Amino acid sequence: MSSEPVETVEWQGRQVPVWSMRTIDYGLLLSQDPAEVEKVTKACLEDGYFQLDLDSIDGRRMLEDRESVLKLMDRFFSAPLEAKNEYGLIDSHLGYEPVGNRTGAFGPGSKDGYEMLKVSRDEIQQGAPRVPSPIKNSPDLHLLEQAIGSCNTVTKVILSALSTGMNLSGAERFENKHRNDRPSTTTLSMMHYLPAEITGQHKIGHQKHTDISSLTLLFSDQWGLQIRPPGECGAKEMGFVAPKKGCAFVHVGDSLRFASGMKFQSCIHRVVPFNPTEHRYSIAYFLRAEDDTMFMDSEGRYVTAKDWHDQKFKAFTDPWMYQALAPKSMILGGMTEAGADDPEGPVPAYAPAPVEVELKA
Template sequence: MGSVEQLKTVDWYGTPVPVYPMDTIDFGKILSAEEEEVDRLLRCCQREGFFYLDLNGLDGRRFLDDQKETLDLMYRFFDAPLEAKNQFGLVHPHLGYEGLGSRTGVLPNTKDGYEMVKVSRDEIQKGKPHIPDVLKNSTDMKILENAISGSNIVTKALLSALSNAMGLTGTDRFEHNHRNERPSTSTLAMMHYVPSDPKTSKNIGHQKHTDISSLTLLFAEQWGLQIRPPGTREFGFVEPKEGCAIVNVGDSLRFASGHTFMSCIHRVVPFKAEEHRYSIAYFLRADNETMFKDSEGRNITAGQWHDEKFYVFKALPEIQALAPPSMLFGGMKVEDDYTPLAGAPQEEPIEAH
């Protein structure tokens, strides 16, 4: 990763902010187990923990179509009355509706700037899933099934390639702990960020964190995602790339790799004050009973890690500060942040949580 002076920058409310480059992995070549591409995938996970996934080839286009149909569903869902969206509320941390301001925001003394509906993979397979009635028509249910099953196929293919790259066999393979028939918290999260101005609004973005997941498959056509590559102090933007998803390594895969993979520290900020921003994220997570050693040296199940981190993620900043040092950032080293936006509240330096 080059120095900030060598990077492309983009204007963010009058301040130049870096745009970090990311490698692009070809999904078709991963399916073909092309050695050079698989090795590049492994290096991405070991060095940065994030990459673009090119889905423009024949085998990837169906997943891009799923994304478009899911976006249309989201526009209709988030335009519905609050009572309809919140019919069941948050059934479980990985299932249900979260309203605007449910969590801490990206800047001091703010709440988050998004509403979100989550549909778990386990739930969509049930005869009577806890899904708001506004999404229970046969067309929308099929869209959700396609989005979840397609995302599961993509992320499992990446897991398999990583197992191959590391020479793993039998029960040591990553996908062995991500079996379809075992209960997990794998979920499709659909997020709507409301218009907000980082200098004046009280609902701002999405606080910095690493994901609970093993792999996150993100579709985001609009600017707003920022990452903190390992060894840097400044958040920079990820440029949306047509026909590509963004994939990042989460805590569980970092732990399963013996802490040799990098989790991706990231956040979301408003890019245009008047813009409604939409994103779709599939969080592939290990079976609930999967055991691994976290960054505190604890033997912990994937289900327990999910619940503990989710609680901390929703807690007030003073509660977050009491959590184990690795909780919000999966054991990744976090230097003091540099937040250059003039006129906005400055993000307070946070030690590795």
């Protein structure tokens, strides 16, 4: 199976799995190649995630846009807090979030260790985005527009292939619930994870969760992303995803799982400080269904895509004690898991020493 570990890596004094996964060829998906359509559909049915190979004539524009956004992020996140936080968090899917607004990677006692800028696709399309001045009054705004356009095209190609793979037609096809001219909370999120020596040992990583999105297109060259593969007897243990050159990591979010009648898996994941001394950057495009799209969630409730987004975002920002009282269907999208993520005890201190990636078969 694609989720069987073929190697491990040392992290926090123990060997942790590096989970393997299917790699999907974007160029073949663009051509609706039957074998590749079947492959991506199977990946979503069995795993809920895959690597998307963009290193071809059809995908290299996306890779170039990604490089431009990384340079933009370096400029933006180096600006003074007052400039970055000009608007603050305007809405749950757009604006700036400073470090420490959410629960961290290690539950009680930890806060997140990243700052984030979220840009609404709808506002970019309408030509009136609310973004801080360092971006709006520079060529960076055009770079964001190009990147969002590329991400939207890539995720729509995947969505169309999944509709075909699930034998959907007409209005039932997934892409007909993700039309470009209808309001949605689709957003491009740019995340900067700060070194532990800046944030302190209790502001680290990103908590375990499933995404609100239909599809998430994620880019990062640095280690830190962990996933929990689904399994027949509950989910397997958390393990790392190895960054792969020329590829994006794609995973299924709650909305697409709901839209598939719970046939697709939703990816349980988190981000941990693999190397606590580095600045880590990641770019995530969250393709989300039109606001008024109705589906049944994992508790049998009928909710709109917008309602689900707002409820789950509130759960993300709630203190951990309230999260613990909420049904798991909110943070984990109703996915089943079993087993502890980490050794019992307090959040460990992170010594400021570089980490070498040494894989063991």
